[in-house]
Amino acid sequence: MPRGMADVTPEWLSSVLRASGDLGAAGRVVSVEHEVIGEDAGLTAALARLRPVYDGAAGPQSLILKMGSRNRATRELVSRRGMYEREVAFYSQMARYSPIRVPRCCYSAYDRDSRDFVLLLEELCGRQIDGEGGLSHEETMLALRELAKHHAAGGIARASIRYRPCPGSATVPRYKSPGRGRSYLAGGSAWDSGYRPEPKHMCHV
Numbered sequence: 001m002p003r004g005m006a007d008v009t010p011e012w013l014s015s016v017l018r019a020s021g022d023l024g025a026a027g028r029v030v031s032v033e034h035e036v037i038g039e040d041a042g043l044t045a046a047l048a049r050l051r052p053v054y055d056g057a058a059g060p061q062s063l064i065l066k067m068g069s070r071n072r073a074t075r076e077l078v079s080r081r082g083m084y085e086r087e088v089a090f091y092s093q094m095a096r097y098s099p100i101r102v103p104r105c106c107y108s109a110y111d112r113d114s115r116d117f118v119l120l121l122e123e124l125c126g127r128q129i130d131g132e133g134g135l136s137h138e139e140t141m142l143a144l145r146e147l148a149k150h151h152a153a154g155g156i157a158r159a160s161i162r163y164r165p166c167p168g169s170a171t172v173p174r175y176k177s178p179g180r181g182r183s184y185l186a187g188g189s190a191w192d193s194g195y196r197p198e199p200k201h202m203c204h205v
Helices: 010-020 072-080 083-097 137-152
Strands: 028-037 045-055 063-068 105-110 117-122
Touching: 010 028, 010 045, 010 105, 063 072, 072 083, 083 105, 083 117
Parallel strands: none
Antiparallel strands: 028 045, 045 063, 063 117, 105 117
């Protein structure tokens, strides 16, 4: 599991993409360009766009890498609330049940001791939303409609969600919701335990 951007080497990326099925066995990453995204935008995690160069087989032209924030205060706050762990759990277990377009997860890992996490996701559009300018009215309405579909699908997935790690991922530990004492991933899911989380945010980055 990479602990920093410098650990995301061509060798590591080759192994991960082969394991996820995004790169053929004969292919390999010979080099990778890292482009930091939104470093000063107040994000809760460190983001980078990866542009791999391949030999032997084609693979994704660009990927999004997400890791723990390099800002200590932000990292402590987010980790204390279990946000990194829950995000890994979403992409490795629940994303497949969403009716909306969710980025494909190539790799996910979470370390309970250090609270480090890694998500390697497909890049959907290559556009970064301007934090100051925001979305247009049409884009906002589209986002709200899609979020409504996503949240409404929770009841449909109630009986079918089971823990299966994302391809190439490390084991995701069970998550206990603070103050509730119910296992979020204990042999099934939040739905199986009877826990119904109340939404506190429309979305977060």
